[in-house]
Amino acid sequence: MDTLKRIKYEVITKAAKLALKGNRILSERKFKTPKRWRTDILAPPLKIGLRTKELVTRHYLEGRYAEGAKPVAWVTSGAPVEILKALGFYVLYPENHAALCGARRTALELCLEAEKSGYSMDICSYARCDFGALISGKTPVGKLPKPDLLLCCTNICQTVLYWYRVLEKHFNVPLVVIDTPFLYREAEEHHIEYVKNQLDKLVEVAERVSGKKLKFERLKETLRLSKMAAELWHEVIQTGKNVPSPISVFDQFIHMAPIVEMRGDAETVDFYAEMLKELQERIEKGVSAVVKERRRLLWDNLPIWYKLKFLSEFLAERGIAIVTSTYTNAWGELAPMMDPQRPIESMAKTYLYPILNRGVGHKLKTMKEMIKDYSLNGAILHSDRSCKPYSVGQIDERNRLISELGVPALLLEADHNDPRAYAEEQVRTRLSAFAEMLES
Amino acid sequence: MKRLFVGIDAGSTAVKVVVIDSEKRVLYTLIEDTKPFIEEQTGSILKAIREKFSGCEFFVTATGYGAQLVKEADKRVTEISCHARGAFFATGKKGTVIDIGGQDSKVIVVGNDGQVLDFVMNDKCAAGTGRFLENIAWRLKLSFKEMEELALSSREEVSISSTCAVFAESEVISMLAKGIELKKIVKGIHRALVKRITAMLYSVSFFPPLILSGGVARNRAVQKMIEEETGEKIIVPENPQITGALGAALSGL
Numbered sequence: 001m002d003t004l005k006r007i008k009y010e011v012i013t014k015a016a017k018l019a020l021k022g023n024r025i026l027s028e029r030k031f032k033t034p035k036r037w038r039t040d041i042l043a044p045p046l047k048i049g050l051r052t053k054e055l056v057t058r059h060y061l062e063g064r065y066a067e068g069a070k071p072v073a074w075v076t077s078g079a080p081v082e083i084l085k086a087l088g089f090y091v092l093y094p095e096n097h098a099a100l101c102g103a104r105r106t107a108l109e110l111c112l113e114a115e116k117s118g119y120s121m122d123i124c125s126y127a128r129c130d131f132g133a134l135i136s137g138k139t140p141v142g143k144l145p146k147p148d149l150l151l152c153c154t155n156i157c158q159t160v161l162y163w164y165r166v167l168e169k170h171f172n173v174p175l176v177v178i179d180t181p182f183l184y185r186e187a188e189e190h191h192i193e194y195v196k197n198q199l200d201k202l203v204e205v206a207e208r209v210s211g212k213k214l215k216f217e218r219l220k221e222t223l224r225l226s227k228m229a230a231e232l233w234h235e236v237i238q239t240g241k242n243v244p245s246p247i248s249v250f251d252q253f254i255h256m257a258p259i260v261e262m263r264g265d266a267e268t269v270d271f272y273a274e275m276l277k278e279l280q281e282r283i284e285k286g287v288s289a290v291v292k293e294r295r296r297l298l299w300d301n302l303p304i305w306y307k308l309k310f311l312s313e314f315l316a317e318r319g320i321a322i323v324t325s326t327y328t329n330a331w332g333e334l335a336p337m338m339d340p341q342r343p344i345e346s347m348a349k350t351y352l353y354p355i356l357n358r359g360v361g362h363k364l365k366t367m368k369e370m371i372k373d374y375s376l377n378g379a380i381l382h383s384d385r386s387c388k389p390y391s392v393g394q395i396d397e398r399n400r401l402i403s404e405l406g407v408p409a410l411l412l413e414a415d416h417n418d419p420r421a422y423a424e425e426q427v428r429t430r431l432s433a434f435a436e437m438l439e440s
Numbered sequence: 441m442k443r444l445f446v447g448i449d450a451g452s453t454a455v456k457v458v459v460i461d462s463e464k465r466v467l468y469t470l471i472e473d474t475k476p477f478i479e480e481q482t483g484s485i486l487k488a489i490r491e492k493f494s495g496c497e498f499f500v501t502a503t504g505y506g507a508q509l510v511k512e513a514d515k516r517v518t519e520i521s522c523h524a525r526g527a528f529f530a531t532g533k534k535g536t537v538i539d540i541g542g543q544d545s546k547v548i549v550v551g552n553d554g555q556v557l558d559f560v561m562n563d564k565c566a567a568g569t570g571r572f573l574e575n576i577a578w579r580l581k582l583s584f585k586e587m588e589e590l591a592l593s594s595r596e597e598v599s600i601s602s603t604c605a606v607f608a609e610s611e612v613i614s615m616l617a618k619g620i621e622l623k624k625i626v627k628g629i630h631r632a633l634v635k636r637i638t639a640m641l642y643s644v645s646f647f648p649p650l651i652l653s654g655g656v657a658r659n660r661a662v663q664k665m666i667e668e669e670t671g672e673k674i675i676v677p678e679n680p681q682i683t684g685a686l687g688a689a690l691s692g693l
């Protein structure tokens with residue numbers, strides 16, 4: 001690594017950190033609900049949003065100066081990132097970056113860039129966004145640092161495998177693939193052993209790339225912080241069990257960025273502790289996320305990033321609160337499996353268990369439990385054109401929720417990042433009809 | 441003052457209107473092609489109704505894609521609830537409504553009290569809708585009646601493989617170019633539509649009888665094929681195209 005760049009990185013990021021923090025504290029003091037906020041149907045925005053903004057801005061700002069100053073890795077959302085964190089890597093999540101592009105409505109432009117270069121429209125829109133950003137250099141965050149290492153874990157889908165092979169070719173840097181066998185039932189010893197061996201290999205490669213030796217104590221500490229953040233995130237989600245719920249799924253979508261891309265940082269733990277406090281205060285004061293909460297629903301699958309505001313208002317107008325989701329839950333439910341005393345072994349197991357690496361039966365079971373635990377009246381299953389592993393089985397899941405739990409469920413067709421697969425008029429009709437059905 | 445209930449179903453192909461009284465007696469019905477300016481069109485329809493039934497008080501419920509454009513509406517209800525209500529009123533029993541509209545098709549499972557138990561709509565594609573037949577009819581320069589009769593008269597049929605309404609059109613053209621008999625093609629087109637509809641039907645837990653509504657429901661070839669494909673008896677209300685408007689009028693009560 002380049003010493004000069006390192007010094008520049010340290011100076012700029014430290015100064016930026018202070019400035020962003022100062023700015024946030026100031027904004028907290030004069031915190032006001034934005035003028036166009038629909039206070040007639042929604043609770044004021046969570047104050048924690050200012051911190052989310054601070055953390056995310058800082059994360060991408062650090063990225064801008066990380067190249068050459070720090071080892072940089074690009075990783076999938078379900079990657080065993082603690083190893084890289086413990087070795088001092090700057091870690092970038094192309095999926096999160098793509099989600100940000102979705103929420104800022106620049107995803108379509110990037111998808112088109114990728115398609116122009118020959119990538120098929122049938123590829124996941126996260127991957128297309130990433131390719132589009134690579135090809136065009138366009139990104140709402142200014143600049144993405146080039147990776148020194150790529151880490152791809154197949155516990156979410158197979159798309160990432162081909163995606164990261166493209167990145168490998170493009171950047172000509174080492175790619176480590178962690179292959180996680182699909183779990184039809186529980187993980188067997190040999191599954192865990194198989195993943196553990198790959199993690200050992202990852203340590204070797206990452207040490208070589210970073211030029212450092214992994215300190216075991218540091219890894220333990222990172223995993224401890226990851227676990228704490230995941231536990232707190234899970235508690236944050238579970239405040240939704242309260243009727244009325246202080247949190248909506250849309251809040252969760254917005255505030256999940258740190259748990260995905262800043263796992264293993266001490267600040268992420270503080271962040272969720274603070275968020276939990278704010279939600280508990282809401283419960284005490286009787287503040288509900290949807291002002292007139294009459295019906296409570298479950299969301300399945302990824303968010304529709306470019307329609308968060310529309311959907312949240314459209315539903316809130318009808319007294320519908322989407323309280324929780326299988327998606328946001330995925331980053332909390334595995335916390336108990338992490339064991340900082342046995343970092344590599346427990347990571348090998350934990351990273352085998354994400355919801356997308358397990359059969360649809362398990363997802364159905366999770367949904368049923370959530371419907372009971374959160375006292376829900378129904379479910380919306382977003383059939384996401386891009387995300388095949390999440391969407392497969394949804395027709396049966398929907399029917400089983402109806403027949404076995406007696407709750408109504410709606411399949412809503414869209415795409416998490418590509419607005420061309422979304423038809424607003426049709427979404428309106430379906431949601432209004434579903435709302436009428438819930439009331440009858 | 442006598443109170444009347446107007447239901448307006450402003451669909452993508454036709455505007456349907458039903459007027460009922462508080463005894464649920466149908467006093468007036470109207471079906472008109474949808475014009476580009478629905479707001480003006482429904483405005484003048486309502487004006488005419490007010491003149492016709494002068495001295496009455498009106499409660500207007502709008503449904504359909506143009507519901508937002510019916511400015512005088514006192515209430516707006518989705519087509520799903522309206523079709524369920526209209527069909528339940530017409531048949532008096534629970535069942536499953538299949539509505540094949542101009543722009544979308546839906547399957548609605550209606551419970552014992554006429555309430556919606558479940559529904560599914562076609563996705564963002566026109567292949568399972570009335571527009572599909574309309575496009576092909578236009579291409580072949582045939583009227584709906586002629587399409588229906590050709591389909592009924594043919595014993596054989598070709599299979600249309602394209603699921604896309606636009607591609608199906610070119611498939612039909614190339615079949616004609618190959619000299620395939622028109623009636624076989626027309627029957628194949630009907631089959632393609634019906635297969636799409638029944639696939640939708642099987643994606644929900646439905647129960648008989650099947651009640652057809654919407655403009656396409658009058659097409660006897662479609663009726664027959666749905667029976668063939670599902671093995672279920674179907675019921676077609678007297679005027680299936682006004683089911684939604686009737687339901688809208690009823691929900692004003």
Ligand code: SF4
Nearest residue numbers: 124126156157159387
């Ligand atoms: S296919 Fe699904 S799991 Fe895979 S990257 Fe895309 S959104 Fe993520």
